[in-house]
Amino acid sequence: MTQAEVQQYLNSLAKPPGSLGRLEALAAQLCLVQQTLDPHTTPRRCVLFAADHGVVQAGVSAWPSEVTGLMIRTIVNGKSASAKLADATNTHLRVVDVGSQSEALPPQSNYRFEKVRAGTRNLALEPALTEAEFQQAFTIGQDEANLARVAGCRLVITGEMGIGNTTSASCLTALVTGATVEQVVGRGAGADDATLARKRLVVAAALELHKQLPEAAQIPALCGLEIAAMAGLMHRAAECKLTIVLDGFVATAAALILFRQAPNAMKQIIAAHQSAEPGHALALAHLGLVPILDNWGMRLGEGTGALTMLPLLDAASAILRMATLGDVIPS
Amino acid sequence: MTQAEVQQYLNSLAKPPGSLGRLEALAAQLCLVQQTLDPHTTPRRCVLFAADHGVVQAGVSAWPSEVTGLMIRTIVNGKSASAKLADATNTHLRVVDVGSQSEALPPQSNYRFEKVRAGTRNLALEPALTEAEFQQAFTIGQDEANLARVAGCRLVITGEMGIGNTTSASCLTALVTGATVEQVVGRGAGADDATLARKRLVVAAALELHKQLPEAAQIPALCGLEIAAMAGLMHRAAECKLTIVLDGFVATAAALILFRQAPNAMKQIIAAHQSAEPGHALALAHLGLVPILDNWGMRLGEGTGALTMLPLLDAASAILRMATLGDVIPS
Numbered sequence: 263m264t265q266a267e268v269q270q271y272l273n274s275l276a277k278p279p280g281s282l283g284r285l286e287a288l289a290a291q292l293c294l295v296q297q298t299l300d301p302h303t304t305p306r307r308c309v310l311f312a313a314d315h316g317v318v319q320a321g322v323s324a325w326p327s328e329v330t331g332l333m334i335r336t337i338v339n340g341k342s343a344s345a346k347l348a349d350a351t352n353t354h355l356r357v358v359d360v361g362s363q364s365e366a367l368p369p370q371s372n373y374r375f376e377k378v379r380a381g382t383r384n385l386a387l388e389p390a391l392t393e394a395e396f397q398q399a400f401t402i403g404q405d406e407a408n409l410a411r412v413a414g415c416r417l418v419i420t421g422e423m424g425i426g427n428t429t430s431a432s433c434l435t436a437l438v439t440g441a442t443v444e445q446v447v448g449r450g451a452g453a454d455d456a457t458l459a460r461k462r463l464v465v466a467a468a469l470e471l472h473k474q475l476p477e478a479a480q481i482p483a484l485c486g487l488e489i490a491a492m493a494g495l496m497h498r499a500a501e502c503k504l505t506i507v508l509d510g511f512v513a514t515a516a517a518l519i520l521f522r523q524a525p526n527a528m529k530q531i532i533a534a535h536q537s538a539e540p541g542h543a544l545a546l547a548h549l550g551l552v553p554i555l556d557n558w559g560m561r562l563g564e565g566t567g568a569l570t571m572l573p574l575l576d577a578a579s580a581i582l583r584m585a586t587l588g589d590v591i592p593s
Numbered sequence: 594m595t596q597a598e599v600q601q602y603l604n605s606l607a608k609p610p611g612s613l614g615r616l617e618a619l620a621a622q623l624c625l626v627q628q629t630l631d632p633h634t635t636p637r638r639c640v641l642f643a644a645d646h647g648v649v650q651a652g653v654s655a656w657p658s659e660v661t662g663l664m665i666r667t668i669v670n671g672k673s674a675s676a677k678l679a680d681a682t683n684t685h686l687r688v689v690d691v692g693s694q695s696e697a698l699p700p701q702s703n704y705r706f707e708k709v710r711a712g713t714r715n716l717a718l719e720p721a722l723t724e725a726e727f728q729q730a731f732t733i734g735q736d737e738a739n740l741a742r743v744a745g746c747r748l749v750i751t752g753e754m755g756i757g758n759t760t761s762a763s764c765l766t767a768l769v770t771g772a773t774v775e776q777v778v779g780r781g782a783g784a785d786d787a788t789l790a791r792k793r794l795v796v797a798a799a800l801e802l803h804k805q806l807p808e809a810a811q812i813p814a815l816c817g818l819e820i821a822a823m824a825g826l827m828h829r830a831a832e833c834k835l836t837i838v839l840d841g842f843v844a845t846a847a848a849l850i851l852f853r854q855a856p857n858a859m860k861q862i863i864a865a866h867q868s869a870e871p872g873h874a875l876a877l878a879h880l881g882l883v884p885i886l887d888n889w890g891m892r893l894g895e896g897t898g899a900l901t902m903l904p905l906l907d908a909a910s911a912i913l914r915m916a917t918l919g920d921v922i923p924s
Contacts, residue, residue, distance in 0.1 A: 276673065342607065583677050584672060591663060
């Protein structure tokens, strides 16, 4: 399936060529990802990984770590933005606690408690994760991709909840893309000017501190457990040829990790949007991904950007099933 | 319900303020249109009006008038882009033939044959419609809004199928906004350079020919039956306080007619997108409407732009039902 073959099919449909604009470009992208002229966007699942970050001790976030646990409960109970958007798009949503500082919730079918450790270490002072811890979280992510595949999913979204995780994502983005601290640090979930200044100092210090580590240890040193798990999910989902819809800045940091290991996995990824976080545009460009929407200014995480754009992919898939000109106009 | 009240509610939700970006702006718009913090986008209906245009004789379109009838059949049979997008968004779709040159199709529940006349007269040579014909089509549109209301719809889309109708829409846009012929004439469903040049001459000649008519006769003289019916639907839908999602250039020409009669009706309208037709941006600006998406380059008509953007309104409505910060964080 080549771009030219897809374009020829799109031009054969019962409409003026190109008249559905970017919806046609999206349809073509979906055909190429799924290597068929009849791509499907259902069944689908959104897996959110949650974890805490030791670096919150350094004053990089507008919110305390306790909020991670409170939001896990809100998501599991179906009351978060992500849960409401998942409902609106008929997407199965589940949460995996890979490393929050909170206690386990009562068992529920959309919730998994599989904690590697209760939050990362403070990356400003020491490696956030060991290589073994990173691998453990990565493997949980791979498991979740296998579960999605067994459930018949054709498409997956992965997202995150973790107070402090844009600091980790900023470090990873700078490490992998070579961008400067100023380019990759933003306000995350609402940092004020003083917090933003601290966040920049912390990211710069962490990059300096850990660059002496062996290469294999550098990413774990700057990573979050939920970010490692997202990378694992996307790694296995790409191997299984699932379509992956990429959320915002933190999810894209996970994709940067995956890109180092398995650049071909990017062929399975459709970027949903370009977030308001300044490092996101850089990270997407590094991965060669063009977002469906680039001016929506979303920055919540939790898969919300991907869930919001998902119906545009449904629409793209739907138009491929319309009549051809040959069906409509008798020759 | 004021903008400030809506904003206060959005800021009370369990997320960093503004972190859902333009989805929050859209949620606010929906709240203001429906005058509630709990707006609904279902049940909903898309009513497509179809008609032919005598001006096609002047060589303004890439397609012959027969295509209108062929496309009516394709839509009714569920094989058009509009039908596939309606399916994908759980939107009831129906077609009303208010003036094609084709025979009636066999009766079907999603199809109404209520022809005012078999196509308009050639607006380049004589008035396309009399005032009485215009009013008859307008009333059919009002009926359809009543039917949608009786069916419990909270939201309606109206769209069109009619070979030659961008020529009529260009005339109406120039007449109502005062824009120049160059500003309002585009390639429609694929006019080549020669056709585009003819289309410009025809629009200029028609505007000149009919400007001597009494004001009440000018719009009918330049109008299409499907455009009059769309104006009638939006008129009555606005009176019933339904939410109206506005499609592209031709539907917006109908909104321009309505704007002259009932400018307050614009308060019920959310513009879905800005089409690739050059006159559309001007028309939206004249109406004070800001489209949800302005760079999707759609230009098919048939309600397809509105149907594509509809799930973004569903998402906007969904986030208003998420938890508040007060629900999540114990005080």
